Amino acid sequence: MSGDNRRKNISIELRESGGRMNAARRLAADPDTRKDAVGRAYYAAFHAVRAALLTRGLEPKSHRGVRETFRAQFTGPDMLPIDLAAALDRLESARMGADYAAGRDFSDDETNRLLADAEAVIAGVREFLTVGAWLTEA
Numbered sequence: 001m002s003g004d005n006r007r008k009n010i011s012i013e014l015r016e017s018g019g020r021m022n023a024a025r026r027l028a029a030d031p032d033t034r035k036d037a038v039g040r041a042y043y044a045a046f047h048a049v050r051a052a053l054l055t056r057g058l059e060p061k062s063h064r065g066v067r068e069t070f071r072a073q074f075t076g077p078d079m080l081p082i083d084l085a086a087a088l089d090r091l092e093s094a095r096m097g098a099d100y101a102a103g104r105d106f107s108d109d110e111t112n113r114l115l116a117d118a119e120a121v122i123a124g125v126r127e128f129l130t131v132g133a134w135l136t137e138a
Helices: 003-028 031-054 063-074 082-100 108-131
Strands: none
Touching: 003 031, 003 108, 031 063, 031 082, 031 108, 063 082, 082 108
16 A cells, blocks of 8 residues: 555544544433444544554454554554553443443443543544654644
8 A cells, every 4th residue: 555545544544533533422412322422432443543553554354453453563662552552442342332232321421431532542543643744734
């Protein structure tokens, strides 16, 4: 994949991320749609992480592959904080509960913590992309 194609695909992933995060914020306001907010928050972070992976031409084919590749190749000393990988793991676990655990409810506080996790992942990835000159906007 050429540099121009990577930039285009990174931009697409970030657009997806932003749309999902906006939806998560809207859905979080209603107790009846908090489960949906959790899912959107996970996907917002997931798409941001995919944008980071694209900087190295990495395109894992599974959610697990995305999480593990991000943790192994983008977090640690002199890289992104390991807390971002842990946040992505929490989000994925919560999303699985929201999607597959009948009766699983999310309190307002829990939902807000998960949205904050997603926002932290997105902000960390955007900073990484900006510092690496993959983005022209901040």
